[in-house]
Amino acid sequence: METHTDVICPFCGTLCDDIEVQVEGGRIMDVLNACKLGTAKFMSMNKKHRPLKPRVRGENGFEETTVEDAVERVARMLVEAKKPLLYGWSTTECEAHSVGIELAEEVGGVIDSHSSVCHGPSVIAIQDVGYPSVTLGEVKNRADLDIYWGSNPMHAHPRHMSRYSRYPRGYFRERGQADRTVVVIDVRKTDTASIADKFLQVEPGGDYELANAFRAALNGVELPDEVAGVPKKDILQTLDIMKEAQFGILFFGVGLTMSPGKHRNIDCAIKLVADLNRYTKFSIMAMRGHYNVTGFSEVLTWQSGFPFGVDYTRGRPWYNPGETTSIDLLTRGEVDACLVIGADPGGNFPRRAVEHFARIPTATLEPHETPTTYLSDVVIPTAIAGIEVEGTAYRMDAVPLQVRRFMDPPEGVYPDREILKMILDKVREIKNGA
Amino acid sequence: MELEIKNGTVYDPLNKVDGERMDILIRDGRIVEKLKGKADETIDARGRIVMPGGIEIHSHFAGGKETAGRLFRPEDGARTTYRRLDGMRAGSGYSMPSSFTVGYLYAQMGYTMANTPAMPPLFARHTHEELCDVPILDKAAYPTYDGNWFVMRYLKEGDPGKLAACTAWFLKATKGLVVKLVNPGGTENWGWGRNAVSIDEPVIGFDVTPAEIVKGLAEANERLGLPHSIHLHPNNLGKPGNFETTLQTLELTRNVPVKNGRQSMYLTHAQFHSFGGDSWKSFESRADEVAKYINGCDHVVCDTGNVTLDETTTMTSDGPMEYFLHNLTHLKWMNKDVELETAPGITPFIYSRKNPVHSVQWAIGLELALLIEDPFKVLLATDHPNGGPFTRYPRIIAWLMSEPYRRYYIEERVHEAVQKQSSLATLDREYTFHDVAVVTRAGQARALGLSEHKGHLGVGAHADVAIYDLNPSEIDPSRDYKAVEKAFSATAYTVKDGEVVVRDGKVVASPQGRTYWANPIVDHELEREMEKDIEQYFKKYYSVNLANYPVQKSYLERGRELKIDARDVK
Numbered sequence A: 001m002e003t004h005t006d007v008i009c010p011f012c013g014t015l016c017d018d019i020e021v022q023v024e025g026g027r028i029m030d031v032l033n034a035c036k037l038g039t040a041k042f043m044s045m046n047k048k049h050r051p052l053k054p055r056v057r058g059e060n061g062f063e064e065t066t067v068e069d070a071v072e073r074v075a076r077m078l079v080e081a082k083k084p085l086l087y088g089w090s091t092t093e094c095e096a097h098s099v100g101i102e103l104a105e106e107v108g109g110v111i112d113s114h115s116s117v118c119h120g121p122s123v124i125a126i127q128d129v130g131y132p133s134v135t136l137g138e139v140k141n142r143a144d145l146d147i148y149w150g151s152n153p154m155h156a157h158p159r160h161m162s163r164y165s166r167y168p169r170g171y172f173r174e175r176g177q178a179d180r181t182v183v184v185i186d187v188r189k190t191d192t193a194s195i196a197d198k199f200l201q202v203e204p205g206g207d208y209e210l211a212n213a214f215r216a217a218l219n220g221v222e223l224p225d226e227v228a229g230v231p232k233k234d235i236l237q238t239l240d241i242m243k244e245a246q247f248g249i250l251f252f253g254v255g256l257t258m259s260p261g262k263h264r265n266i267d268c269a270i271k272l273v274a275d276l277n278r279y280t281k282f283s284i285m286a287m288r289g290h291y292n293v294t295g296f297s298e299v300l301t302w303q304s305g306f307p308f309g310v311d312y313t314r315g316r317p318w319y320n321p322g323e324t325t326s327i328d329l330l331t332r333g334e335v336d337a338c339l340v341i342g343a344d345p346g347g348n349f350p351r352r353a354v355e356h357f358a359r360i361p362t363a364t365l366e367p368h369e370t371p372t373t374y375l376s377d378v379v380i381p382t383a384i385a386g387i388e389v390e391g392t393a394y395r396m397d398a399v400p401l402q403v404r405r406f407m408d409p410p411e412g413v414y415p416d417r418e419i420l421k422m423i424l425d426k427v428r429e430i431k432n433g434a
Numbered sequence B: 001m002e003l004e005i006k007n008g009t010v011y012d013p014l015n016k017v018d019g020e021r022m023d024i025l026i027r028d029g030r031i032v033e034k035l036k037g038k039a040d041e042t043i044d045a046r047g048r049i050v051m052p053g054g055i056e057i058h059s060h061f062a063g064g065k066e067t068a069g070r071l072f073r074p075e076d077g078a079r080t081t082y083r084r085l086d087g088m089r090a091g092s093g094y095s096m097p098s099s100f101t102v103g104y105l106y107a108q109m110g111y112t113m114a115n116t117p118a119m120p121p122l123f124a125r126h127t128h129e130e131l132c133d134v135p136i137l138d139k140a141a142y143p144t145y146d147g148n149w150f151v152m153r154y155l156k157e158g159d160p161g162k163l164a165a166c167t168a169w170f171l172k173a174t175k176g177l178v179v180k181l182v183n184p185g186g187t188e189n190w191g192w193g194r195n196a197v198s199i200d201e202p203v204i205g206f207d208v209t210p211a212e213i214v215k216g217l218a219e220a221n222e223r224l225g226l227p228h229s230i231h232l233h234p235n236n237l238g239k240p241g242n243f244e245t246t247l248q249t250l251e252l253t254r255n256v257p258v259k260n261g262r263q264s265m266y267l268t269h270a271q272f273h274s275f276g277g278d279s280w281k282s283f284e285s286r287a288d289e290v291a292k293y294i295n296g297c298d299h300v301v302c303d304t305g306n307v308t309l310d311e312t313t314t315m316t317s318d319g320p321m322e323y324f325l326h327n328l329t330h331l332k333w334m335n336k337d338v339e340l341e342t343a344p345g346i347t348p349f350i351y352s353r354k355n356p357v358h359s360v361q362w363a364i365g366l367e368l369a370l371l372i373e374d375p376f377k378v379l380l381a382t383d384h385p386n387g388g389p390f391t392r393y394p395r396i397i398a399w400l401m402s403e404p405y406r407r408y409y410i411e412e413r414v415h416e417a418v419q420k421q422s423s424l425a426t427l428d429r430e431y432t433f434h435d436v437a438v439v440t441r442a443g444q445a446r447a448l449g450l451s452e453h454k455g456h457l458g459v460g461a462h463a464d465v466a467i468y469d470l471n472p473s474e475i476d477p478s479r480d481y482k483a484v485e486k487a488f489s490a491t492a493y494t495v496k497d498g499e500v501v502v503r504d505g506k507v508v509a510s511p512q513g514r515t516y517w518a519n520p521i522v523d524h525e526l527e528r529e530m531e532k533d534i535e536q537y538f539k540k541y542y543s544v545n546l547a548n549y550p551v552q553k554s555y556l557e558r559g560r561e562l563k564i565d566a567r568d569v570k
Helices: A036-046 A067-080 A094-107 A120-129 A136-142 A207-218 A232-244 A263-276 A293-304 A326-331 A351-359 A371-375 A416-431 B064-071 B074-079 B099-108 B121-131 B149-157 B160-174 B186-192 B210-224 B243-251 B287-295 B319-329 B356-371 B390-401 B403-413 B417-421 B433-448 B481-489 B524-540
Strands: A002-007 A019-024 A027-032 A055-058 A061-064 A084-088 A110-113 A130-134 A145-149 A181-186 A198-201 A247-252 A281-286 A337-341 A362-365 A378-380 A391-394 A400-403 B002-012 B017-027 B030-032 B041-044 B049-052 B054-056 B111-119 B138-143 B180-182 B230-233 B265-267 B300-303 B311-316 B333-337 B345-350 B465-468 B493-496 B499-503 B515-522 B559-566
Touching: A019 A036, A027 A036, A055 A067, A067 A094, A067 A337, A067 A362, A067 A378, A067 A416, A084 A094, A084 A326, A094 A110, A094 A293, A094 A391, A094 A416, A110 A293, A110 A326, A120 A130, A120 A263, A120 B064, A130 A136, A130 A263, A136 A247, A136 A281, A136 B186, A145 A232, A181 A232, A198 A232, A207 A232, A207 A263, A247 A263, A263 A281, A281 B186, A293 A391, A293 B064, A293 B099, A293 B121, A326 A351, A351 A371, A362 A371, A362 A416, A391 B121, A400 B121, B002 B433, B002 B465, B002 B493, B017 B433, B049 B433, B054 B433, B064 B111, B064 B121, B064 B311, B064 B333, B064 B345, B099 B111, B099 B390, B099 B493, B099 B499, B111 B121, B111 B180, B111 B493, B121 B138, B121 B160, B138 B160, B149 B160, B149 B210, B149 B524, B160 B210, B160 B515, B160 B524, B180 B210, B186 B319, B186 B333, B210 B230, B210 B243, B210 B559, B243 B265, B243 B287, B287 B300, B287 B356, B311 B319, B319 B333, B319 B345, B356 B390, B356 B403, B356 B417, B390 B403, B390 B433, B390 B481, B515 B524
Parallel strands: A084 A110, A084 A337, A130 A281, A130 B333, A145 A181, A145 A247, A181 A198, A247 A281, A337 A362, A362 A378, B002 B041, B002 B049, B054 B111, B111 B138, B138 B515, B180 B230, B230 B265, B265 B300, B515 B559
Antiparallel strands: A002 A019, A019 A027, A055 A061, A055 A378, A391 A400, B002 B017, B017 B030, B049 B465, B311 B345, B333 B345, B465 B493, B493 B499
């Protein structure tokens, strides 16, 4: 039995890097340190029904084919399209992103990631008002106040609190939990709320009002008796906790980002945090979901200047959320082909977007069977980054790590980056008249 | 591959060539004495200036905060976009061009090497990923040590051996070239929302002072025998009256012994550290004081940090300064404190010609360049993008070469405060082409300790050459400053490692450049002892495991390791 230590979990944005995996004869025997979600991802390698052959939609459903044939079909689809969409990217490594962006440029398409449907509004808010943030180790060593707003790490990022916020001992927080206060703001009493020192239950859709109330009170405005279902007394008390903390951090999730108000909620939360810096050290951080959704923003930004929704149809990068983002493009029927990598739009996009997706030529690079693969015309199974492929991933605080390879991919199954490179080469060949 | 550059007017200060008509011969990427056969290409450089490839010593063009700066300023991206062209990738950004574009733009100006000067060690992997996407140029990154907990711990414990060993360890782990300090002590205090406003202010929780950090690291740097000196951004950047802090800081390394005769202190973006007055109202230039100090000593080299009066994105590892700036302008603010290491910050800034302070800042950068007598001591940089984008270098060169051009700005363009609060209007020195070659390439190569292969055109040097379409025997740069600006904006040819990469101002090839990094080998026992401390700190305080921290060599597509024997360090 081989034991692999310091394995990085390719599941959520927490990117835990202390996992131990025991492998014997190509099977994962045990996973130590990981949470339920991470363990499930590692253990899923043992499932027997993994598709290994590329398949294309024929008259009688899917037919198996060779990688070369599948690659050529995808390349032709992209070359023939006027405005193809290349979507996904959050569950693959940065090396694949890099090839993907070059491919989008080459075919004059739009490239977009999950940001478009999760923390895109957070990014828009950051572009509006900034982002006073820190790395997670700063939180571990210094924070005496952790606020989770619209975020339920107990379920979505199960080790976040034990590694970085509520529980660990840090340099200036030697007593760990005893040195820290946790406040949760949410629309319901979540499991995270149940272990918080203070819980504020905000009315659904009331986040913007509540964030504004904090900010107004901080700047000396008299509050009404109740704001968004939270009594004035609680707001002022929480505000005092914030002002008196030595080092505070506000973690926010899609509960704040995707509830009514969207980027305006985040605008307000960020400004609140910036204002709090007049009193003490205060920071804010988005609880990014997929393990490498941050990485894609980073790579796309340094290569094109913009973080998601970049349109290359005019040969120059063009970024305009609402115009160049996936759901808008699909629901308006503006794209005429779609390549999906490491994502499942068929499973979680709105119906009208999926309907258009089903109408146009589509291809998916994906190790598993998902609703998206069933809707696609070409499916190419790929190797799994972080298990069968090494590569770079960025944690939610943009700390870059190299995820490890500790198993071999099945024969004939290639990493995303290699398939994408084959597609890119083929595209160039076709464009050059071959 | 053989290349011959014939009859150019050559400026090669490191070989004491000042405007001589010469041929430059190139074989297999090196400058040679003789070609073996017939040249594959002959470039007629008659009536043109030939210089070694330019070297950028300090420009924030790649890394974590650089990308964060791009991310939060889509307005900067939308302001200038670059089309995808044959063999060239698309891009965007006025003050912060995207990665591929950075390589093309530098090469078009005749630069063949550029260094990114503030890499938080924890983000080193990002920096190297991004450097691989900067084509053509040779590159290097400077890891930051200003708030490094190991450094402060060993300083407090008085253990110079382990201090040197850990300095070496971080260079190796981050694949960095230079020991960089940004607002020493201040960035750690910023973890609590505080700063260090004098060199004797204690660092909270560590019981050391900025002065001790600077001196300690300068000594460690020299004991290890690194190619470059410490690269310092002192405390109090951008505060009125800060020139006193600057002078006190420079004095710290006066007596630090240096083996190879170069400076013991590199003061970067000196403009931002030469402020007089005690408020923005009484703000004035004290470039004279800083210049006087540097003229009177031989242990300091600086770069100018010119302000070019543009809208830009300021980004430094000096988090408290960026917060201070944000409170001044109320523009959006990004902060990125890094555990156990440093604290970068970013905020946009709009330099205005009509603003007295900004205008005087413009003057200070030029004053420094003109008042410091030896050009090898004052190199040209804008601290891109903080003083302005690097694409403004040609204009700065024109200002330096032409008193009338400066006078036009003083009288017609900038705020009249320049005439009262700075001495620029009284300076009539004009740079020669030889001076320009020093402050844009030769000086950088020497200060970095890379002058064996870089920054000159002697036999054995890397064949990095810039050819500018400007005839020094016909042109008077003082009068024809516009022609100078134009010629330095786009070369007739840029040659990188013997390959023509720019022709008539257009990029024609984009090879991958080298990434230089220093690897000082210290005594094995000493290293092992030090690593025990590192292991313990990683277990307890870092948020990543030690095994996942060092940057793998595979991240450097064309790494060049500079091995240094430092086994005598105890």
